[in-house]
Amino acid sequence: MRITPSILNADFANLGAEIARIPDADAIHVDVMDYRFVPNLTIGLPVVEAIRKSTQQMLDIHLMIADPDRWAPSYAEAGAESVTFHVEAAKAPIRLARELRRLGARASLALNPATSIDSVADALGEVDMVLLMTVEPGFGGQKFLDLVLPKIRRTRELLGERDVWIQVDGGVSVETIERCAEAGADTFVAGSAVYSADNPNAMVNRLRELAVAACAH
Numbered sequence: 153m154r155i156t157p158s159i160l161n162a163d164f165a166n167l168g169a170e171i172a173r174i175p176d177a178d179a180i181h182v183d184v185m186d187y188r189f190v191p192n193l194t195i196g197l198p199v200v201e202a203i204r205k206s207t208q209q210m211l212d213i214h215l216m217i218a219d220p221d222r223w224a225p226s227y228a229e230a231g232a233e234s235v236t237f238h239v240e241a242a243k244a245p246i247r248l249a250r251e252l253r254r255l256g257a258r259a260s261l262a263l264n265p266a267t268s269i270d271s272v273a274d275a276l277g278e279v280d281m282v283l284l285m286t287v288e289p290g291f292g293g294q295k296f297l298d299l300v301l302p303k304i305r306r307t308r309e310l311l312g313e314r315d316v317w318i319q320v321d322g323g324v325s326v327e328t329i330e331r332c333a334e335a336g337a338d339t340f341v342a343g344s345a346v347y348s349a350d351n352p353n354a355m356v357n358r359l360r361e362l363a364v365a366a367c368a369h
């Protein structure tokens with residue numbers, strides 16, 4: 153069970169210090185948005201390069217951008233250990249996944265809530281992680297969409313014994329993480345739940361404990 157906090161709700165003026173507040177995170181999840189694929193704009197490659205220099209922690213880049221075929225490889229070249237792109241935006245998802253792996257990164261495919269996992273079954277052998285959006289992409293602080301739970305179960309079924317992580321992203325909190333873990337998710341993005349906590353690192357550990365306990369049932 154991995155907790156990968158999103159820095160979307162962190163203080164962007166003090167990113168290095170904000171990341172240092174969550175030493176027990178399994179990775180730092182960075183939401184890259186471009187005003188085209190989603191109606192929001194966050195940070196891009198220069199900031200990710202700066203983050204790379206400021207931390208040894210695993211960087212888990214989530215590209216919510218148009219034309220990931222063109223831009224995603226640069227994030228792998230910048231030293232990100234994991235690069236996620238959206239299947240709704242990619243022109244050649246399998247070719248892109250192979251290119252990311254060739255560059256030494258884990259390749260990951262993201263799906264919006266309405267996109268079926270069966271529609272990307274052919275690509276599952278080419279990726280290291282599937283990110284299932286549990287809100288519409290674009291903004292932190294939204295309500296978790298329970299309607300995605302059956303898709304988490306179906307993804308686990310399709311993956312079988314393959315060592316591919318299932319990450320859920322959006323509205324993950326102490327109220328919702330157990331449902332996700334029971335359905336088969338093993339990697340959890342939490343933005344507002346972590347950065348609105350008095351002690352973000354304690355929240356990381358609490359979320360992980362809840363996920364582990366939910367799976368032990």
Ligand SMILES: O=C(CO)[C@H](O)[C@H](O)COP(=O)(O)O
Binds near residue numbers: 216293342343344
């Ligand atoms: O990808 C995202 C939005 O598109 C964010 O990672 C996600 O929403 C996390 O924030 P929160 O935990 O506050 O929902």
